[in-house]
Every structure is written in C-alpha cells, then in structure tokens.
Amino acid sequence: MKKYVLAIDQGTTSSRAVLFDRAGRIVGVSQKELTQYYPRPGWVEHDAWQIWTDVRECIFDVARKEGVSLSDIAAIGITNQRETTVVWDKRTGRPVAPAVVWQCRRTADRAAALKESGWGKKIYEKTGLLPDAYFSATKLEWILQNTEGARESAEAGELLFGTIDCWLLYCLTGGKVHATDYTNAARTMLFNIHTLRWDSELLSLFDIPVSMLPSVRDCAGFFGTAEALGADIPVTGIAGDQQASLFGQGCFAEGDVKNTYGTGCFLLLNTGEKAVSTDSGLLTTIAMAKDGRARYALEGSVFIGGAVVQWLRDEMRLIRKASETEARALAVPDNGGVYVVPAFVGLGAPYWDTYARGAVLGLTRGSNADHIIRASLEAIAYQVEDLLSTMRTATGISPERLLVDGGACANDFLMQFQADISQTEICRPAVIETTVRGAAFLAGLAVGVWKDENELKTLITPDRTFRGEMAETRRAELLAGWKKAVSRAAGWEN
Numbered sequence: 089m090k091k092y093v094l095a096i097d098q099g100t101t102s103s104r105a106v107l108f109d110r111a112g113r114i115v116g117v118s119q120k121e122l123t124q125y126y127p128r129p130g131w132v133e134h135d136a137w138q139i140w141t142d143v144r145e146c147i148f149d150v151a152r153k154e155g156v157s158l159s160d161i162a163a164i165g166i167t168n169q170r171e172t173t174v175v176w177d178k179r180t181g182r183p184v185a186p187a188v189v190w191q192c193r194r195t196a197d198r199a200a201a202l203k204e205s206g207w208g209k210k211i212y213e214k215t216g217l218l219p220d221a222y223f224s225a226t227k228l229e230w231i232l233q234n235t236e237g238a239r240e241s242a243e244a245g246e247l248l249f250g251t252i253d254c255w256l257l258y259c260l261t262g263g264k265v266h267a268t269d270y271t272n273a274a275r276t277m278l279f280n281i282h283t284l285r286w287d288s289e290l291l292s293l294f295d296i297p298v299s300m301l302p303s304v305r306d307c308a309g310f311f312g313t314a315e316a317l318g319a320d321i322p323v324t325g326i327a328g329d330q331q332a333s334l335f336g337q338g339c340f341a342e343g344d345v346k347n348t349y350g351t352g353c354f355l356l357l358n359t360g361e362k363a364v365s366t367d368s369g370l371l372t373t374i375a376m377a378k379d380g381r382a383r384y385a386l387e388g389s390v391f392i393g394g395a396v397v398q399w400l401r402d403e404m405r406l407i408r409k410a411s412e413t414e415a416r417a418l419a420v421p422d423n424g425g426v427y428v429v430p431a432f433v434g435l436g437a438p439y440w441d442t443y444a445r446g447a448v449l450g451l452t453r454g455s456n457a458d459h460i461i462r463a464s465l466e467a468i469a470y471q472v473e474d475l476l477s478t479m480r481t482a483t484g485i486s487p488e489r490l491l492v493d494g495g496a497c498a499n500d501f502l503m504q505f506q507a508d509i510s511q512t513e514i515c516r517p518a519v520i521e522t523t524v525r526g527a528a529f530l531a532g533l534a535v536g537v538w539k540d541e542n543e544l545k546t547l548i549t550p551d552r553t554f555r556g557e558m559a560e561t562r563r564a565e566l567l568a569g570w571k572k573a574v575s576r577a578a579g580w581e582n
Contacts, residue, residue, distance in 0.1 A: 090162035093532045094150075094321070096143055097524035098168045098252050099329065100189065100351040101398070103139060105146035106521070107154060107161075108528040110537060112547030114521065116154035118146040125186065130193035130433060133186035136174045139252065140259040147317060158319035164260070165325030165531030167332035167523050168252040169351075170275045173227035175238065175300075176255070178248045181263050185235045187252075188227040191351075191391060191433045195226035196442040207293070214280045214287050216363065216372030218440055222389070224251060225277035229294045242297050249300040251276070253326050257311055260323060265312035268302045270377035271331040279304070281363060281374055284382060307331070307376045308534040325530030329523050330354040331375055334385065336526030337491045337517065338548045340541045345479075345487045347472055348523065349496035352436070353393035355475040357386045357485070368482035369438030370475075376530075386483065388437040388475030392430040392446075394496040396464045399430070406457045414501045417462035423566075424459040425450040427573035428467045435574070438478040445580035449573045468496065469506040470570040476510050489513040489553075493522035500554075508558035509566065518551040 092115070097104040101124070107116040120142040125133040151158055171190035176183045188194070202208065202219035211219050221227075228249055232238045241247045250258065254268040273279040273286075278296065280287040286301050305311065311323040327335060330348060334356045337346045342360035347353060356375065363372050363384040375385035392399075397410045407413060431444035448460060480486050490512050497503060497520055507514045519525060532538045538547075 091160045092156060093163055093165065093528045093537055094147065094161045095165045095167065095524045095528040095531065096147070096256060097527065098139060098143060098166070098256060100169045100191070103142040103146055104524065105143065105150045106524045106528070107150055107156060108525070112525065112544070114519065116150045116156070118150035118153065120146055128194070130196070132189040132192040132433070134172065134189055136176070136183040136187040136255055139187070140256060143256060144316070158317060158321060161319070161321050162537050163322050163324040163531040163535045164314055165527035166253050166256055166323065167327055167329050167527035168256070168272070170251060170272060170328040170330065171222060171224050172252050173224045173231065173249070174252065174255045175228065175231050175235070175247055175249050177241070177246060178263070179246060181258070184238055184241070184247065185231050188231065190222055192227065193221050193433050193442060195221040195230050196434070198226045198229070200442060211277060211290070212365075214282070214290065215277050216274070216281050217277050218369070218371065220440060221442060222391075222436070223275060223277035225290065225294045225296070228296060232295070242300055245297070245299040247300055248302070249296070250302055253328070254302045257323060257326070260314040260316050261312035262315040264315070266302045267305055267311055269305055269307045269326040270374045270382060271307060271328040272326070273304045274374040275328060281372065281382065281384070284377075284380070306378055306380065308378065308530040310534065322535065323531075324534035325527055325532070327376060327526060327530055330356055330387065331385070332526030332530070333493055333523040334358065334375055334526070335529055336522035336524070337493060338545050339491065343485060343487070344491070346491040346493065349393055349468065349492065349494035349502070351393065351395045353390035353468060353472050353475075355388040355472060355479065357479060357483070359384045359386055364483065366482040368478045369440055370478060370482055371437065386479060388478060390471040390475065391433050391436045393468050393471065394494065396428065396430040396467060397496065399432070400461060400464055406461055410495070413461055413465055414499050416458050417465050417501045420458045420462055423463045423466060424455055425452065425569070426455055426459040426463040427569055428460065428463040429573050429577040430464065430467050431577050435578070438474055439574070439578070441578050443579045443582035444577050447573065447577040449576055450569070465499065465502045466505055468502060469509050470567070472506060473510045473567070476512065487512065489515050491515050491517070493517065493520045495520070503554045507554040507556045509563060511556045511563070514554040516551045516554070518549045
C-alpha cells in the first residue's frame with residue numbers, strides 16, 4: 089500500500105506541502121512565504137499565480153527532501169485560506185486580476201449598503217453569513233465591475249471564479265476540474281447552506297453569471313487527478329482552513345469546540361446536522377459534508393489574531409521573531425494598564441464593525457515596549473473570550489474545555505492567559521498543525537488509508553492542559569478595560 093498522504097496548506101501568509109505517514113505523523117514539510125500586497129489602506133491582495141507556482145514547488149521540494157517518490161503518495165488533500173477570491177480566464181488559465189484576500193475591506197461600503205437596504209436578514213437566512221466585505225460575493229462583484237473587459241467576458245462564459253482551493257484544484261488537474269467543496273462554497277455569500285445549492289436570488293443580487301461558478305462536492309471524495317505534477321495522484325480531500333482544523337482536532341461530535349490561533353482566530357462549535365441560527369453576531373456555517381449531507385457549526389471569526397505578532401515584528405520592529413513575545417510579556421508583571429485593539433481591518437465577530445481601526449490605549453510615561461507586546465498577546469485572548477462569551481449566551485452551552493491549534497497556541501503565556509480570562513480549560517494537542525492534518529485526514533479517508541473517524545481519533549494525542557488561576561475580581565477588571573478600549577476604536581473610519 090502507498091505510504092503517504094500529501095496535504096496542501098495554502099494560507100494567508102504562506103503555502104506549504106506537508107507529508108503524513110499512515111500513523112498520522114508529519115514526516116516532511118516544505119514552505120514558501122507568500123507576498124502580501126497592500127495597494128491602498130485596507131486593501132489586501134495576493135498573486136494567484138504565485139500561489140500555484142509556490143504550491144507546486146513545495147510539493148516537489150518536500151518529496152525531494154524526504155526521498156519520497158510521488159508514486160508513494162496515496163492522495164492529496166487541500167486546505168486553504170477561505171473567502172479569498174480568484175477570477176481567471178478558462179481559455180488561458182491565467183488570473184484576470186489580483187486575488188482579493190479575505191482581509192480586504194475595499195467592498196466595505198457595498199456591504200454596509202446591503203445591511204441598510206434590508207438584505208441582511210435574507211442573506212443570513214440563506215447563507216448563515218452577515219453582509220460583510222469579508223466574504224467572496226462582494227469581492228467577485230468588485231472584480232467584474234473594476235477589471236477592464238471582465239464583465240463582458242464573464243457574460244460570454246469565458247471567466248471562472250473560485251476560492252483558493254478551487255483555483256489550486258484547477259491548476260493541479262491541468263484545467264480539467266472546476267470544483268469546490270461545501271465548506272468553501274458556504275463562505276462565498278452566494279451558497280444556500282440549507283438547500284446546498286448556489287442561490288439564484290443572491291447571484292442576481294450581485295450580478296454573477298452562473299457559468300462562473302464551480303460544482304460543489306463532498307469534502308472527502310474524488311475531485312480529480314493531479315496531472316500537473318506528472319503523477320497519477322488523486323485529489324480526494326478539500327476543506328476550508330477552519331473546517332479542516334475542526335476535523336483535524338477530532339471534533340466529530342455535536343458540542344465539540346475548537347479555536348485556531350492563526351493569522352486570525354476562528355472559534356467553531358460543532359452543531360451536528362442542525363444549522364443553529366442566532367442573532368448574536370456568530371455565523372452559521374457548514375462544518376463538513378459527506379454523502380451530500382451537511383454537518384454544521386457555529387463560528388466566531390476574529391480578523392487579526394496571530395497577525396498582531398507579525399505587526400509587532402514587521403511594522404513596529406519591537407521583536408525580531410514571534411518566539412520572543414512570551415519572554416517579553418513575562419518581563420513585566422502585568423499590562424501596565426495598556427490595551428491594544430488590533431482592528432487593523434475592522435472587527436469581526438461579535439462586533440462586525442467594518443469601520444473600527446487599531447488602537448493602543450492606556451499609555452503612561454512608564455509604558456514600555458514589553459507592555460505593548462504583552463497587551464498585544466492579551467488582545468488575542470480577549471477577542472477569543474468575546475467569541476466564547478457570545479457563544480455561551482447564544483446557545484446556553486458552556487464548554488468545559490477548548491481545543492486549540494495554530495501557530496500562536498505554542499505560546500504558553502497566551503494559553504495560560506486564555507485559560508485565566510475565559511475560565512475554561514485549554515487543551516493543546518501534541519500536533520498543533522491540525523488544519524493541514526484535517527486535510528490529510530479527509531483525503532486519506534476517501535482512499536482507505538484510514539478506516540473511519542474512530543481510527544482518526546486514536547491518532548490525536550494531547551500535549552498540555554492550561555487551567556484558569558486568575559482571581560475573578562482581576563478577571564472582571566481586565567475584561568472591563570478591554571471593553572472600554574474596544575469602544576474607543578469602534579467606528580473610527582465612519
């Protein structure tokens with residue numbers, strides 16, 4: 089039997105190819121940093137062609153480094169940054185415009201107008217999403233309106249749309265397959281999560297030709313063959329990054345909850361076959377789909393999570409590498425009254441404030457760089473607690489433990505502060521790369537590398553548990569300060 093499963097993890101800041109063995113262990117990784125483009129304040133773009141070429145290079149590189157023949161790979165799984173929008177010419181296979189990234193706020197006014205015109209309720213009822221520039225629909229609409237000749241070409245059936253998974257699948261299969269999975273389709277604001285079909289009313293609202301849209305398939309199953317690699321490897325698993333993380337954490341049961349500390353933070357609660365609706369600012373989304381049937385989740389999305397550490401490093405130059413933040417945060421006894429609100433691209437759940445902007449508040453003459461670094465890490469935890477608190481209120485469910493993953497969860501200070509501020513047990517697995525592992529699990533299930541979800545559970549081992557130690561009076565004081573800080577950053581650009 090073939091020895092490996094290859095997972096592609098195409099994220100906001102990098103592209104990776106990761107090899108897993110049959111025991112679910114990572115045996116090799118190749119990674120390339122992705123160039124970020126900021127043509128205007130609040131705009132974020134990627135070069136979709138760079139994404140494809142980087143992914144292809146990573147695949148060949150990890151195979152070469154580990155001495156693995158492509159013929160030893162049983163299947164390929166894909167997980168991806170969600171909502172990021174690519175439009176390409178199906179005759180040439182080339183993008184017609186830069187990819188508009190999920191963080192991009194260029195369509196904020198359009199999203200606000202949708203709310204004001206009364207579309208918010210109907211969009212939520214159909215898609216589980218709230219009108220926001222975060223999602224793909226307004227991005228696709230913008231590309232068609234602002235790229236020369238795009239509208240005419242789209243109407244003539246010459247252009248294709250896809251999220252990053254769809255784009256990579258198209259490239260891997262040599263242009264033969266234009267498809268996505270249910271989890272990615274559910275993030276476009278064009279897909280009805282109850283009927284499991286593209287919604288004709290929403291396509292009309294955004295003036296999107298149906299010919300541009302990919303077919304939608306189960307998360308685990310045959311999508312196509314990776315002919316562009318010169319090998320007969322099936323692509324058999326696709327899920328958006330947060331749904332892949334939920335799967336990679338083994339959150340298969342209703343009530344399981346996880347949070348990913350990546351570029352943003354994403355809290356997902358498995359609600360089983362029931363699509364739970366709330367008016368709390370949480371989103372209803374598809375967790376995964378099998379045999380044409382969906383499992384659902386409630387999701388809270390934070391736009392800037394671990395990205396605040398990149399800001400400390402790249403823009404503020406207060407650190408040289410992310411791993412320094414833990415020691416720097418512990419170099420001071422507390423935050424010194426300093427709060428950082430990292431609303432660089434607005435605020436996501438539960439606020440959904442497109443016009444909020446980043447702020448550093450509570451500075452005194454005694455404030456120093458360590459206070460700002462500590463306050464930045466604390467801001468990540470405060471935002472996650474906002475999501476947990478909202479979820480508790482909306483559902484009545486108070487999870488006893490929160491499963492965590494993503495790069496920033498390796499920071500022990502952050503995890504302990506999360507446990508303190510949330511009064512919830514924080515459980516970190518031995519393998520924190522659960523997003524890419526979820527993609528591998530889906531792909532491997534489809535080809536029989538692993539038998540079922542019960543077997544996958546046996547491959548997931550814990551690392552460390554953090555428990556709350558903070559006095560309730562101190563916790564309440566800190567949370568009150570955070571709420572006050574958020575109120576100052578709110579609506580700044582409005």
